[in-house]
Amino acid sequence: MALSATELTAIAITFSFLAVVHYRRRNSSPYKLPPGPKGIPFFGNLFQVDALRPYPKFREWAKEYGEIFHLRLGPWQDVVVLNTAEAADELFLNRSKDFSSRSPPHVAHDIMSAGQRLVFLPYEKEWKTARRSLQSAIGPGPSKRLRPAQELESRVLLYDLVSHGDQSIVEELKEGPNGEVPERHWFSLIRRYTTSIVMSVMYGKRVHKLTNNTYLNMIYEVLANFTHVAQPGNYIADAFPVFRTLPDILAPWRVAARKMHEWEMKLWGGLLKDIQGDMSKGIASDCYVGNYLKQRAEAGQEQAPGCGLTDDGWLKDTLLAYTAGTVLEAGSDTTASTMQSFILMMLAHPEVLQKVRAEVDRVVGSDRMPTFEDEPNLPYLVACIKETLRRRPPSIMGIPHSAHEDEVYKGYLIPKGSTVIGNIWAIHMDPVRFPNPFAYQPERWYTEGKPTRWGSGPDSDRDHYVFGWGRRFCQGSHIAEASLFIVLSRLIWGVQFEAPRDPKTGSPVIPDINDEAATFSDGIVAVPYIYKVGFKSRSEKHASIIKRSFEDAQAEWQVLGLKTDER
Numbered sequence: 309m310a311l312s313a314t315e316l317t318a319i320a321i322t323f324s325f326l327a328v329v330h331y332r333r334r335n336s337s338p339y340k341l342p343p344g345p346k347g348i349p350f351f352g353n354l355f356q357v358d359a360l361r362p363y364p365k366f367r368e369w370a371k372e373y374g375e376i377f378h379l380r381l382g383p384w385q386d387v388v389v390l391n392t393a394e395a396a397d398e399l400f401l402n403r404s405k406d407f408s409s410r411s412p413p414h415v416a417h418d419i420m421s422a423g424q425r426l427v428f429l430p431y432e433k434e435w436k437t438a439r440r441s442l443q444s445a446i447g448p449g450p451s452k453r454l455r456p457a458q459e460l461e462s463r464v465l466l467y468d469l470v471s472h473g474d475q476s477i478v479e480e481l482k483e484g485p486n487g488e489v490p491e492r493h494w495f496s497l498i499r500r501y502t503t504s505i506v507m508s509v510m511y512g513k514r515v516h517k518l519t520n521n522t523y524l525n526m527i528y529e530v531l532a533n534f535t536h537v538a539q540p541g542n543y544i545a546d547a548f549p550v551f552r553t554l555p556d557i558l559a560p561w562r563v564a565a566r567k568m569h570e571w572e573m574k575l576w577g578g579l580l581k582d583i584q585g586d587m588s589k590g591i592a593s594d595c596y597v598g599n600y601l602k603q604r605a606e607a608g609q610e611q612a613p614g615c616g617l618t619d620d621g622w623l624k625d626t627l628l629a630y631t632a633g634t635v636l637e638a639g640s641d642t643t644a645s646t647m648q649s650f651i652l653m654m655l656a657h658p659e660v661l662q663k664v665r666a667e668v669d670r671v672v673g674s675d676r677m678p679t680f681e682d683e684p685n686l687p688y689l690v691a692c693i694k695e696t697l698r699r700r701p702p703s704i705m706g707i708p709h710s711a712h713e714d715e716v717y718k719g720y721l722i723p724k725g726s727t728v729i730g731n732i733w734a735i736h737m738d739p740v741r742f743p744n745p746f747a748y749q750p751e752r753w754y755t756e757g758k759p760t761r762w763g764s765g766p767d768s769d770r771d772h773y774v775f776g777w778g779r780r781f782c783q784g785s786h787i788a789e790a791s792l793f794i795v796l797s798r799l800i801w802g803v804q805f806e807a808p809r810d811p812k813t814g815s816p817v818i819p820d821i822n823d824e825a826a827t828f829s830d831g832i833v834a835v836p837y838i839y840k841v842g843f844k845s846r847s848e849k850h851a852s853i854i855k856r857s858f859e860d861a862q863a864e865w866q867v868l869g870l871k872t873d874e875r
């Protein structure tokens with residue numbers, strides 16, 4: 309259906325009126341906007357920003373304009389970028405109440421997520437209720453209950469790496485168009501681990517198969533799609549609200565995003581329905597979704613279809629499905645890609661690998677695997693993990709916050725509704741805070757003989773910003789750090805890994821960590837592209853411990869009522 313002349317005129321008048329109101333309000337403020345690159349009328353800086361890979365340009369602007377700069381994407385979307393830890397702490401921590409909302413991208417949130425995706429919800433009742441509900445499953449205390457599963461899953465991962473990881477160096481395994489990786493590639497083995505952890509806490513199910521993993525594949529498809537669709541400035545209708553009024557025939561993004569929503573609901577809604585089906589048969593599921601549905605039913609809200617909250621404040625089905633789904637999205641590739649970056653850093657810095665391996669050998673020996681109890685005695689290992697997070701933060705620009713009201717910072721106006729970005733990349737690459745910032749130097753965090761603090765927030769004692777800020781701080785940081793510790797300590801302990809050799813020169817072929825575009829993906833979560841590595845046990849003794857631990861794990865899965873591994 310095409311628009312009539314009257315409709316087009318009405319849209320144009322409304323648009324002009326809103327623009328006048330917007331600029332009058334802005335000009336009436338005694339404060340000026342932060343400095344920033346000059347844009348062009350109407351479009352602002354839209355064409356100067358690479359929507360899918362903005363961070364290199366943002367770092368350049370940070371060097372030019374300092375701790376805070378301003379952009380405009382389209383006629384009125386203000387974007388304020390904070391480039392120092394001090395500025396981000398002042399706004400996101402000290403004034404957290406005023407900077408904890410989101411200005412979600414229209415297509416990704418309103419249409420694709422039916423306004424229900426936790427990570428984009430404004431700082432209002434729906435978000436507060438959803439976030440509170442998750443605290444009992446993934447908060448700092450409850451996340452400790454997950455450690456037995458992390459311990460067992462890491463045994464499985466080690467076994468998989470030494471059993472199949474040799475193929476990842478010889479076969480030409482290519483990444484698919486949506487970032488899918490072949491099922492036996494070592495990237496998949498790591499993804500299986502991280503997704504299985506969040507699946508079990510949210511839905512009480514493991515990812516127990518190595519191949520034909522329907523859920524794993526679907527989750528990564530949803531993720532690959534989300535990381536692109538959600539990047540600010542990616543759609544014209546994100547930047548120009550007037551386009552949102554167009555009919556479907558002129559708004560292909562809307563039609564596509566509705567399809568994406570149906571597809572997402574097939575996954576997140578399907579997982580919810582499985583648990584509801586079990587409950588109707590009297591099978592209880594001890595997991596976030598199962599426990600939530602049980603409590604909701606006890607409160608008289610057994611059936612609560614639709615979006616938002618019930619009158620008495622329970623998450624309805626779609627909001628519940630997206631809340632659990634957000635944890636799967638937020639916890640899978642972020643953690644997996646950190647492990648993949650860690651291996652890349654080790655290959656690129658053999659002297660660090662040698663030093664960390666010596667530490668693990670000295671503390672753990674070769675008769676057993678490392679355990680969580682070893683952590684205080686492995687300060688160099690923790691320093692290597694922290695340095696990986698600093699050097700290659702998965703969510704490289706964080707998730708943008710939003711200003712609740714007009715705010716002033718050091719005399720600059722941050723207009724109400726601005727998208728406010730904590731530029732994690734610029735902060736982590738700040739040469740004052742981190743001298744020689746592009747160098748990979750775990751020594752920054754390491755003091756011999758002293759445990760290395762994780763120091764990751766949310767409120768005090770912070771020394772890196774990989775998990776974001778304030779009230780929106782990553783809710784799964786404790787789970788992430790525990791996974792990184794148990795997997796990477798065991799990897800260093802028992803697994804030899806190496807890059808392929810160039811047939812002509814004999815030198816190892818390792819992706820260049822300084823070549824952003826060639827080595828790391830674009831999108832809101834920027835992860836290493838698939839690369840070749842071969843894995844094998846370090847010795848016969850290590851091999852037999854790894855095999856026995858995997859076999860013992862099978863009995864333990866049964867005791868926990870979870871599926872055993874199919875290989």
Ligand code: HEM
Nearest residue numbers: 427638639642643703706707775776777780782783784788
């Ligand atoms: C290395 C791994 C991870 C990294 C780097 C990471 C990073 C982040 C970042 C930057 C944010 C946005 C914070 C902000 O708005 O300021 C976030 C939010 C979130 N993360 Fe993580 N995360 C990781 C792992 C996890 C895990 C394992 C889970 C769950 C078990 C998780 C659950 C969440 C949730 C639920 C949010 C949404 C917070 C909200 O909007 O209220 N994350 N994460």
